[in-house]
Amino acid sequence: MDIWIISGILVLTLYLLITEKISVDLTAVGIMVLLVVTRILTPKEAVLGFANPAVITVGAMFIVSKGLLRTGGVEFIGRRIVAIARQNLSLALALILFTVAIASAFINNTPVVILFIPVVMTMCCDLGLSPSRFLIPVSYASILAGTCTLIGTSTNIIISDLSNDFGYGALSMFELAIIGVPIALIGIVFLIIAAPRILPSLANPICQLQDSEHRKYLAELYIPEGSKLTDQDASTIFAEKYSGIEVIELIRQSHIYRPNRDKRRVAAGDILLVKGELNDLISILQNEEAELPYSDEGLTMGAQKDAPIVVELIISPNSSAVGRTLSDTELANDPGVNIIAVKRSNLHLTEKQIHDVRLRVGDILLVWCQGSKLASIRNQMDYIVIEDVYEELVNKRKAAWSIINFICMIGTATLGLADIMTCALTAAFLMIVTGCIQMRDAYRALQGDVLLLIAGTIALGTAMQKTGASELYAQSFLSLFHSFSPTIILGAMIMLTSVSTQILSNNATAVLLLPVAISTALGLGVDPKPFIIGVCFGASACFATPVGYQTNLMVFGPGGYSFKDYLRLGIPLNVFVIVAGMIFIPLVWPF
Numbered sequence: 001m002d003i004w005i006i007s008g009i010l011v012l013t014l015y016l017l018i019t020e021k022i023s024v025d026l027t028a029v030g031i032m033v034l035l036v037v038t039r040i041l042t043p044k045e046a047v048l049g050f051a052n053p054a055v056i057t058v059g060a061m062f063i064v065s066k067g068l069l070r071t072g073g074v075e076f077i078g079r080r081i082v083a084i085a086r087q088n089l090s091l092a093l094a095l096i097l098f099t100v101a102i103a104s105a106f107i108n109n110t111p112v113v114i115l116f117i118p119v120v121m122t123m124c125c126d127l128g129l130s131p132s133r134f135l136i137p138v139s140y141a142s143i144l145a146g147t148c149t150l151i152g153t154s155t156n157i158i159i160s161d162l163s164n165d166f167g168y169g170a171l172s173m174f175e176l177a178i179i180g181v182p183i184a185l186i187g188i189v190f191l192i193i194a195a196p197r198i199l200p201s202l203a204n205p206i207c208q209l210q211d212s213e214h215r216k217y218l219a220e221l222y223i224p225e226g227s228k229l230t231d232q233d234a235s236t237i238f239a240e241k242y243s244g245i246e247v248i249e250l251i252r253q254s255h256i257y258r259p260n261r262d263k264r265r266v267a268a269g270d271i272l273l274v275k276g277e278l279n280d281l282i283s284i285l286q287n288e289e290a291e292l293p294y295s296d297e298g299l300t301m302g303a304q305k306d307a308p309i310v311v312e313l314i315i316s317p318n319s320s321a322v323g324r325t326l327s328d329t330e331l332a333n334d335p336g337v338n339i340i341a342v343k344r345s346n347l348h349l350t351e352k353q354i355h356d357v358r359l360r361v362g363d364i365l366l367v368w369c370q371g372s373k374l375a376s377i378r379n380q381m382d383y384i385v386i387e388d389v390y391e392e393l394v395n396k397r398k399a400a401w402s403i404i405n406f407i408c409m410i411g412t413a414t415l416g417l418a419d420i421m422t423c424a425l426t427a428a429f430l431m432i433v434t435g436c437i438q439m440r441d442a443y444r445a446l447q448g449d450v451l452l453l454i455a456g457t458i459a460l461g462t463a464m465q466k467t468g469a470s471e472l473y474a475q476s477f478l479s480l481f482h483s484f485s486p487t488i489i490l491g492a493m494i495m496l497t498s499v500s501t502q503i504l505s506n507n508a509t510a511v512l513l514l515p516v517a518i519s520t521a522l523g524l525g526v527d528p529k530p531f532i533i534g535v536c537f538g539a540s541a542c543f544a545t546p547v548g549y550q551t552n553l554m555v556f557g558p559g560g561y562s563f564k565d566y567l568r569l570g571i572p573l574n575v576f577v578i579v580a581g582m583i584f585i586p587l588v589w590p591f
Helices: 002-019 024-037 053-070 073-085 089-104 109-127 135-145 154-165 177-198 278-286 373-379 396-414 420-433 439-445 448-467 469-480 486-503 506-524 529-539 550-559 563-588
Strands: 216-222 246-252 255-257 271-277 308-315 337-343 364-370 383-386
Touching: 002 024, 002 448, 002 469, 024 448, 053 109, 053 154, 053 396, 053 420, 053 439, 053 448, 089 109, 089 135, 089 177, 109 135, 109 550, 135 177, 135 550, 135 563, 154 448, 154 506, 154 529, 177 529, 177 563, 216 278, 216 364, 271 278, 278 337, 278 396, 308 373, 364 373, 373 383, 396 420, 420 439, 448 469, 448 506, 469 486, 469 506, 486 506, 486 529, 486 563, 506 529, 529 563
Parallel strands: none
Antiparallel strands: 216 271, 216 337, 246 255, 246 271, 308 364, 308 383, 337 364
16 A cells, blocks of 8 residues: 555656646655655654755755855866867867866856856857857766766765665765766767757857946045055056956045056055956955055955845935935945945946945945845835845955865865765865855855755655565566666666656656666666666766756756757767666676
């Protein structure tokens, strides 16, 4: 009877995950509720998934990945490589794909792809290339590289922990690389050769829409005593280090000079009126090369309680600030708020100093304040608070800390000095305490729906094992291939996993099919390890549809793709991974 109940819950789960009638996290909670209500699992057994090391490890890796991205290391490398590519499509494609692959082997591939989409779009605008030739390959390269290391994808971490729970040992950091790296390399070479021939060459719609002034602000920078900026030519003061900063005026006491016309050297006490991008302005303030003229505090972005945040405030139509000068507003006189810059469409500002600007509807103020201050600003109804700009900040000063932290995590796990959960949790903690990422970022980095889905499907997998359902499914599967060799059955299992992951999440597929794979191996009288590895590769072989993996879906819109574009390029990759896994897995992990 229990097997019939489990089968019903499994069918319902598959239906809800495929159709998304309700969200995946709600589906996961529903699984646990049904398993408890039907008395198949005790309440304690149903929620044990939350204490599973895989859930903790995946959550910690989300934070570590966010810390690496927040400090700008991956973006810096990506942009440097793009600059090398010039107008050679094959070279540009190869450099981008290998960069994405290397990053995705160690970092959660979703944020890597998110990061590279604008990099690719910008590069295509600059070089006159079509982004549709790049974006699907970027997604596929990130998926291929995920099978090269234990932390390349959350699926590997889950399978490793479940394998350990079943008594077959956890996977080591680079165990999958033995065949994962060759498969990834061959797959990427295939993408470099086939993508320009198979994928359409579509126009890049954002090239005509790009506005170089869109994200530039007008700011005042006060030069303090001892600043490295003193005694430098005002017209070229930022040219080398902050090329995106343009000095418009130099204000010295009651005199105003225009650096392009009046040659002046910067002195302590001067105020520079500059136009520049967000990250350049923040870097100058953080490095204490300059200060805000009307603030007594330096800009810090640490891990302290109620840490500062940079936001945009848009002047709303009913704001009491409309028509008033900035210096006359309550905001300018609030000691808890520091105004960094102001932005108006095309920057048509006639005032000589920012605090003399007479505000209009739609003007944007760039400010930094404590996180707790935002609530009171919202309550004033004078400003529309936009926190998205904070996501654009790159804390380059902490890049070295984040990279050292990450390398230590990889090294410690590889040498076996600690298990991967301990390493990942420690790295996440250090990312926060060293200021690479703030607590608010850490909470946002945790993908709650993913973690809930893992916990829910672990509970379902436990129930399948407890009731004997997984053994029954394995016997039914074996009956279809009873006259075939273990190698062919392994290939069929990889194919089943690959097909399932096209319509389900790869994490859910791995959790649900791993018990079936192990039971299948035991039914054949062979070592389950090749089947465990096969599930790893099959769960990541999701190339044939845009909904098979979230990175595939991310590039669908920006690339202007149709469903058949994924089929034409993805099916050959799917077949290749299945056949390569079937042939080479038994050579490394014998039956």
